[in-house]
Amino acid sequence: MLLDGVRIVDFTQYLSGPSATRMLAELGADVIKVEYGPRGDPSRTLPFVAGNSSSYYTQQNRGKRSICINLGTAQGCALARDLAIKSDVVVENFGPGVLERRGLTWESLQKENPGLVMASISAFGKTGPLSHLQGFDLMGQALSGMMHLTGDSDGPPQFTGSPIADCAAGFVLFGAIGHALFHRERTGSGQYVEVNLVDPLFAMHSIAVQGHSASGGGWRQERSGKQFSIVVPSGTYKGPDGWIVLQVLEPQWSRLCQAMGRSALADDPRFSTGEARVANAKELLQLVEDWMQTFDSDETLLAHLELNRIPAAPVLSPEEAMRHPHFTEQGMTRTVSDPSFGEITVTGLPVRFSSLTPNSHEPSPPNLGEHNAEVLREVLGLSDSEIAGLTEDGALMEEAK
Numbered sequence: 001m002l003l004d005g006v007r008i009v010d011f012t013q014y015l016s017g018p019s020a021t022r023m024l025a026e027l028g029a030d031v032i033k034v035e036y037g038p039r040g041d042p043s044r045t046l047p048f049v050a051g052n053s054s055s056y057y058t059q060q061n062r063g064k065r066s067i068c069i070n071l072g073t074a075q076g077c078a079l080a081r082d083l084a085i086k087s088d089v090v091v092e093n094f095g096p097g098v099l100e101r102r103g104l105t106w107e108s109l110q111k112e113n114p115g116l117v118m119a120s121i122s123a124f125g126k127t128g129p130l131s132h133l134q135g136f137d138l139m140g141q142a143l144s145g146m147m148h149l150t151g152d153s154d155g156p157p158q159f160t161g162s163p164i165a166d167c168a169a170g171f172v173l174f175g176a177i178g179h180a181l182f183h184r185e186r187t188g189s190g191q192y193v194e195v196n197l198v199d200p201l202f203a204m205h206s207i208a209v210q211g212h213s214a215s216g217g218g219w220r221q222e223r224s225g226k227q228f229s230i231v232v233p234s235g236t237y238k239g240p241d242g243w244i245v246l247q248v249l250e251p252q253w254s255r256l257c258q259a260m261g262r263s264a265l266a267d268d269p270r271f272s273t274g275e276a277r278v279a280n281a282k283e284l285l286q287l288v289e290d291w292m293q294t295f296d297s298d299e300t301l302l303a304h305l306e307l308n309r310i311p312a313a314p315v316l317s318p319e320e321a322m323r324h325p326h327f328t329e330q331g332m333t334r335t336v337s338d339p340s341f342g343e344i345t346v347t348g349l350p351v352r353f354s355s356l357t358p359n360s361h362e363p364s365p366p367n368l369g370e371h372n373a374e375v376l377r378e379v380l381g382l383s384d385s386e387i388a389g390l391t392e393d394g395a396l397m398e399e400a401k
Helices: 016-026 055-061 074-085 106-112 137-143 164-187 208-214 250-259 263-267 274-279 281-292 298-307 318-323 325-329 372-380 384-392
Strands: 007-010 030-036 065-069 089-092 117-122 191-196 234-238 243-247 312-314 333-338 342-347
Touching (some): 007 016, 016 055, 016 117, 030 074, 055 333, 074 106, 089 164, 106 117, 117 164, 137 164, 243 298, 250 263, 298 312
Parallel strands (some): 007 030, 030 065, 117 191
Antiparallel strands (some): 333 342
8 A cells, every 4th residue: 555654643523634634544544533522523423423423424534543532631632742743644623723722733743753744724724814713615615716606697606515625625635745745755854734725726716817817807707607608618508308518619619510510600700719609608508408409318419429529428416426337437436334324335535546456345434432542552552551541531532332
């Protein structure tokens, strides 16, 4: 495995941090999830719940080891600090000021372990005018400008159906930790890495930022519903059965006209240039949808578009995507044996390595505090009597039997 021998102490909760460390665990890292007593990661209570945990928790925490510490005690904070110092990577998403109160700042930990990689994920960053605020995914979508671009032109801004700010931050953090470990491999020095929920979404603006600037402020991207505002025809179209997406750039325009059996449209003044197609988008959209309705099924329409090398795809529900051969063959659907739910399907690792064969059957998620004794014996060298004493004193907790 790519990350065999790399120990990660994971203080994160909910989604962005746990998703990053889950992907690192899939690459072979030993991820020790530090959960806060007495209830553990709050995602254990998110849908769908069974027993003392949830399928939400399972998806992002399978293959990790759980230790449950009462960080409200001096002994608990000391345990957390000792584990952090003994690790290769520390990942945290504490609120403002928590690291300082618990003695877990990068500066203090690095003095004890100069090779430590510490990764922080927050709503708005550790510095700056919003750093004192807490926030979740929707705040990232709103402040980044992404929500402003989503929805119908005459309707309110919309958020996406999945938490893209959390997920994007998790993917960025996953990659950044890998680069920091590479830096340590070359130099021997650790690294502090910081990611927030807003910046990855702001960085996704491929047109809105540079276009507004290049036009001297004369142009701004707005919500445009099912039709992309600056490239036409590109968007969501009604097919014979369901919805079909097309993305037709300049090289594909004449091919689409040929596919429609209307080659003359390519030179029609209403549609002959990108600017003209944008100006007459409503009329062109109707022409395309009317043509699509002449097919007897979405399948035959998509086959015809493929034959003419027009980028197109059906709009699938998540349930349909779960069963699609692409995702099953790519290893993007995995099976986990969950102690409460039995076998459930979860999402897989969205990157492939030549030396890594994905497991078709994933390791189970940990019970709360399941690995208290194992981790403390192995990492800190504590004796069974010392561990029992910490449990009696309330510094260590575990799931009620």
